[in-house]
Amino acid sequence: xxxxxxxxxxxxxxxxxxxxxxxxxxxxxxxxxxxxxxxxxxxxxxxxxxxxxxxxxxxxxxxxxxxxxxxxxxxxxxxxxxxxxxxxxxxxxxxxxxxxxxxxxxxxxxxxxxxxxxxxxxxxxxxxxxxxxxxxxxxxxxxxxxxxxxxxxxxxxxxxxxxxxxxxxxxxxxxxxxxxxxxxxxxxxxxxxxxxxxxxxxxxxxxxxxxxxxxxxxxxxxxxxxxxxxxxxxxxxxxxxxxxxxxxxxxxxxxxxxxxxxxxxxxxxxxxxxxxxxxxxxxxxxxxxxxxxxxxxxxxxxxxxxxxxxxxxxxxxxxxxxxxxxxxxxxxxxxxxxxxxxxxxxxxxxxxxxxxxxxxxxxxxxxxxxxxxxxxxxxxxxxxxxxxxxxxxxxxxxxxxxxxxxxxxxxxxxxxxxxxxxxxxxxxxxxxxxxxxxxxxxxxxxxxxxxxxxxxxxxxxxxxxxxxxxxxxxxxxxxxxxxxxxxxxxxxxxxxxxxxxxxxxxxxxxxxxxxxxxxxxxxxxxxxxxxxxxxxxxxxxxxxxxxxxxxxxxxxxxxxxxxxxxxxxxxxxxxxxxxxxxxxxxxxxxxxxxxxxxxxxxxxxxxxxxxxxxxxxxxxxxxxxxxxxxxxxxxxxxxxxxxxxxxxxxxxxxxxxxxxxxxxxxxxxxxxxxxxxxxxxxxxxxxxxxxxxxxxxxxxxxxxxxxxxxxxxxxxxxxxxxxxxxxxxxxxxxxxxxxxxxxxxxxxxxxxxxxxxxxxxxx
Numbered sequence: 001x002x003x004x005x006x007x008x009x010x011x012x013x014x015x016x017x018x019x020x021x022x023x024x025x026x027x028x029x030x031x032x033x034x035x036x037x038x039x040x041x042x043x044x045x046x047x048x049x050x051x052x053x054x055x056x057x058x059x060x061x062x063x064x065x066x067x068x069x070x071x072x073x074x075x076x077x078x079x080x081x082x083x084x085x086x087x088x089x090x091x092x093x094x095x096x097x098x099x100x101x102x103x104x105x106x107x108x109x110x111x112x113x114x115x116x117x118x119x120x121x122x123x124x125x126x127x128x129x130x131x132x133x134x135x136x137x138x139x140x141x142x143x144x145x146x147x148x149x150x151x152x153x154x155x156x157x158x159x160x161x162x163x164x165x166x167x168x169x170x171x172x173x174x175x176x177x178x179x180x181x182x183x184x185x186x187x188x189x190x191x192x193x194x195x196x197x198x199x200x201x202x203x204x205x206x207x208x209x210x211x212x213x214x215x216x217x218x219x220x221x222x223x224x225x226x227x228x229x230x231x232x233x234x235x236x237x238x239x240x241x242x243x244x245x246x247x248x249x250x251x252x253x254x255x256x257x258x259x260x261x262x263x264x265x266x267x268x269x270x271x272x273x274x275x276x277x278x279x280x281x282x283x284x285x286x287x288x289x290x291x292x293x294x295x296x297x298x299x300x301x302x303x304x305x306x307x308x309x310x311x312x313x314x315x316x317x318x319x320x321x322x323x324x325x326x327x328x329x330x331x332x333x334x335x336x337x338x339x340x341x342x343x344x345x346x347x348x349x350x351x352x353x354x355x356x357x358x359x360x361x362x363x364x365x366x367x368x369x370x371x372x373x374x375x376x377x378x379x380x381x382x383x384x385x386x387x388x389x390x391x392x393x394x395x396x397x398x399x400x401x402x403x404x405x406x407x408x409x410x411x412x413x414x415x416x417x418x419x420x421x422x423x424x425x426x427x428x429x430x431x432x433x434x435x436x437x438x439x440x441x442x443x444x445x446x447x448x449x450x451x452x453x454x455x456x457x458x459x460x461x462x463x464x465x466x467x468x469x470x471x472x473x474x475x476x477x478x479x480x481x482x483x484x485x486x487x488x489x490x491x492x493x494x495x496x497x498x499x500x501x502x503x504x505x506x507x508x509x510x511x512x513x514x515x516x517x518x519x520x521x522x523x524x525x526x527x528x529x530x531x532x533x534x535x536x537x538x539x540x541x542x543x544x545x546x547x548x549x550x551x552x553x554x555x556x557x558x559x560x561x562x563x564x565x566x567x568x569x570x571x572x573x574x575x576x577x578x579x580x581x582x583x584x585x586x587x588x589x590x591x592x593x594x595x596x597x598x599x600x601x602x603x604x605x606x607x608x609x610x611x612x613x614x615x616x617x618x619x620x621x622x623x624x625x626x627x628x629x630x631x632x633x634x635x636x637x638x639x640x641x642x643x644x645x646x647x648x649x650x651x652x653x654x655x656x657x658x659x660x661x662x663x664x665x666x667x668x669x670x671x672x673x674x675x676x677x678x679x680x681x682x683x684x685x686x687x688x689x690x691x692x693x694x695x696x697x698x699x700x701x702x703x704x705x706x707x708x709x710x711x712x713x714x715x716x717x718x719x720x721x722x723x724x725x726x727x728x729x730x731x732x733x734x735x736x737x738x739x740x741x742x743x744x745x746x747x748x749x750x751x752x753x754x755x756x757x758x759x760x761x762x763x
Contacts, residue, residue: 012040017070019106035225036063042221043067043196046159049213049220051166051197051205056366056392058225060198061098061164065132068160068196069108072130077159083185084134084162085178087365089114090341091164092134094367099132108132113139126150129157137177141461141529144184148465155188163212165365166197167385170211170445173724176454176483177531179214183481184462200226200366200392201385204444211445214482231401232391236434236619237289238427238626239282241411282409287315289407290356290376295328297373298348299356300393304379304598306333306360310591312378313358313566331566332359335537335594336548340565345369358566364389374403380429381406382599385442387433406430410629419655423613423642424633425683427626429601431619432608443602446663450486452738453724454531456499458484460515463505464523468512471496486741491734498731533725539580540564547583550592556581561589603661603748606684610659613637646759647688647696654688654696656756664748667740668703671749674715675699697760704754709747711740 013021013032024032035054042050044067054060068082086092096112103110109131113122125133135143144151161182169175186193197212202224210217290301290312303309309331316329330344341362347355349370357363364386372393381387387404395402408427411417436442458478463469475492478484487495496513499505503516515523522528537549538556547565556562560571562583570586612619613634622630640648647656658665665681672679677699678689688696703709718732721739730738740746 012037015040015044015070016066017073017106019073020066020070020102023102023105033059033063033225035060035223036066038223038225039063040067040070042223043160043194044071046071046194049195049197049209049216051199051202051208051212051220051222051224053199053202053222053224053226055226056200056389057368058200058392060200060366061095062102064162064196064198065099065102068162069103069106072108072159073106079130080157080159081130082132082160082162083140083158084132084164085137085140085181086134086164087136087168087174088362088367089116089136090338090345090362091365091367092136095134095164098368099134103132110134113143115139126154129154137174137181137531138529140181141177144181145461145464145523145529148467151185151465152188155185155193158185158189158193160194160196161185162196162198164198166199166208166212167201167203167389168365170208171447171449173451173454173531175211176451177458179211179483180454180458180461180478180481183214183483184465184477187477187481195220200389201442202226203385203442207445207447210447214485216482226388231395232438233401233403234406234434234438234621235404235623236406236408236427236431236621236626237623238408238410238629239285240625240629241282241409283311284315286378286407286409287312287319291316291319293405294356294374294376295325296354297356298354298369298371299374299376300363300369300372300390301356301358301376302360302364302378302381302390303358304382306335306594307591308378309333309358309360310563310566314563314568314589314591316356316358317566326353328354328356329566330355330357332357332363334360334362335550336565337546339545340547348372361386363393369393371400373400374405376405376407377430378407380408380426381433383443383602384433384436384605386599387437388442391437404434406434408626413632419650419657419685420683422633422636423684424629425609427629428609428612428633429605431622431626431630432605432612434621435612435619436605436608441604443604446742448486449741450491450734450738451484451742452487452491452495452730452734453726455484455487455495456504456726456729457528457531459495459499460504460519460523460528463513463515463519468508468514470511471513474513494731494734498734499729502729504729531725536579538574540583541580542569542583542585550581551594552579556592561586563589563591600662601683603664606659606661609684610643614643644759645763646756647693649691649693650687652689652691654691654693655682655685656688656696657685658752658756659684660748660752661745663743663745664752667744667746667749668752670714670716670744671703671709671746671753672696672699674713675702693760697757700753700757700760703750704757706750709750711736711744711746713746714740 035052036059039052052060052063071077072080086095092112092114096110100110109125111121111125111133113133113135163178169178182195195212202208205222206217209220209222213220303312313329313331317327320327330347332341332344344357345367348357349368375390375394391402391404408430410424410427411421413421455478459474462474462477479487479492502518504519505513506516507513536552538552539549540547556571556574558571558574562569568586568589569583571581571583573582642657647654662681665686669679669681669686677695680687716736718735721735722728723739727735
């Protein structure tokens with residue numbers, strides 16, 4: 001016979017501190033959300049690691065901090081602090097405000113730690129070492145390097161480590177930095193500290209758990225409420241290009257559409273067309289649709305670049321001006337100043353008037369922007385995980401459906417249309433990602449990467465923090481901890497020798513490692529604390545106010561007209577010495593170019609694209625134009641026998657559809673190129689720049705039947721593999737293997753070569 005459950009077991013709310021219960025009552029909550037109720041018994045004991053997964057704006061922060069603060073306020077806990085690691089300064093500001101509302105009545109201090117916070121507030125917090133500290137990895141790195149003697153006391157006071165937006169760190173150099181910082185804090189504390197990950201998307205629960213606790217992922221408890229049922233309204237719309245490159249197209253609305261275009265419109269025709277984004281006419285059709293559908297409500301629009309953010313914001317703002325109505329459209333991306341980003345955020349959550357933000361990933365994460373009616377995605381999403389993250393912003397109000405609009409541009413087909421155009425690759429990828437979203441699939445984290453670049457930074461950081469460290473110390477805290485578990489002892493020794501030869505490290509006769517002459521300069525540089533490269537930028541200034549920044553690699557000239565922050569400007573002066581560009585308001589302009597490439601597409605997405613082409617069932621979420629385009633692609637797929645045919649000749653080259661993700665495609669392209677057959681990755685297909693089918697067939701057989709492929713088989717020049725911040729400091733062999741582990745799937749390339757070889761034999 002079992003005993004009846006205690007009242008706190010039956011109702012987790014009763015386990016919370018009475019001050020938190022009062023806060024919940026005062027905010028009119030009638031019940032806890034699923035993730036919040038389940039988190040209480042998981043986090044209160046503080047004896048294991050936990051991941052909380054729930055949709056954006058679903059209350060993950062409260063789910064974590066209700067039980068964490070309850071634990072901190074228990075007399076037997078003896079106070080202490082929570083260290084919350086956050087990916088963005090803007091998110092820190094948002095979370096600081098949000099948690100202060102909860103913590104102030106509890107007399108628990110909350111500090112968001114970044115460069116804008118006065119040193120006096122930071123020192124006051126460090127004297128108490130109690131409450132909630134929210135910090136970026138870079139600021140935590142700087143603290144540990146510059147105040148190394150304080151680290152043991154800080155670590156001893158930490159009761160929980162919270163990693164906010166966990167998914168944004170997984171598989172990145174910055175994520176390795178976070179793992180290393182957590183391991184170093186535990187080493188300083190002399191004990192395991194419970195880790196809590198907060199995430200909106202989990203592609204693979206076990207890999208996410210392994211990220212949170214390297215070597216101990218099996219013991220991490222995962223509470224996944226991200227897939228809780230909600231109503232979704234979805235449409236994928238397609239717009240056909242009406243003009244080809246070089247043709248004159250209509251520009252932005254200056255008034256009645258029947259009126260002649262203005263001189264400004266003619267200039268935009270020439271300056272505003274961006275390669276690969278569709279004609280001006282197609283993009284204007286998208287802008288017109290967004291204007292008619294989104295006005296009067298709060299929404300998020302995600303184009304695929306900051307340039308496109310500027311283009312569409314300017315379009316939509318000018319529609320408002322044409323109709324003489326208040327502007328409802330705001331730009332939001334990382335190159336804008338904080339003031340301008342906050343203007344957009346305040347417009348969204350102000351509640352007084354409707355507002356739509358045209359944005360990049362800056363509003364994909366969990367910044368509080370209030371209730372969002374719908375989300376629009378322009379062009380193929382970066383990933384299914386990103387699409388799910390973005391969609392989580394919509395439909396959070398009770399009884400309200402989430403609304404997703406995916407908008408694509410496709411060219412009209414001609415006799416010269418490419419393979420990519422004929423299979424409608426952009427639309428097909430969007431459709432496949434949307435289909436996988438409906439199947440609740442998202443990309444799993446990539447595993448097995450060495451991340452040797454960040455290992456160099458962390459070795460220097462540990463040495464600076466401690467005033468010196470032995471090779472054994474570095475091995476124990478960085479490799480044995482599981483953080484850099486892919487690094488072998490031989491590679492570690494090889495790396496130490498290389499850093500010594502470059503005078504980055506030097507060793508005393510006692511065996512103590514210290515920074516060398518170059519190492520001292522690197523550590524003392526303000527850019528040392530980040531694990532990733534941040535390029536130089538120009539500041540953009542109008543009437544003494546900072547608008548934001550532009551990459552130094554995309555220079556502007558005096559007299560040039562640009563669109564920035566969704567407004568039009570003329571460049572007045574370019575000060576190269578102080579890296580400042582002065583602008584004033586103007587009537588014309590075009591979006592500036594920003595750096596940044598496309599996202600890698602996963603194997604499973606490409607497999608879904610192939611499945612959709614093989615299928616005959618109509619897709620209910622496509623509009624008529626999108627359905628017609630997909631049907632055209634299906635007809636071409638069948639007529640060309642692409643399901644069985646390994647490749648086809650296209651002029652002087654061979655197009656070889658692999659239907660694999662970019663890691664395998666890039667690997668196979670490099671392997672073929674290394675064997676004398678120049679090959680490039682074009683998405684679904686590889687293009688072999690030769691029409692020698694027999695040579696291709698022979699090389700595919702050779703690669704597919706190789707006993708084992710290694711990075712040496714690629715014959716890459718070492719200097720071409722310098723991608724990450726500290727790659728230049730690595731010995732050639734380690735850098736090559738680190739490069740391949742991050743960006744290539746040689747096993748997948750071998751498997752693909754074998755399948756194509758067999759298909760060629762049978763065709």
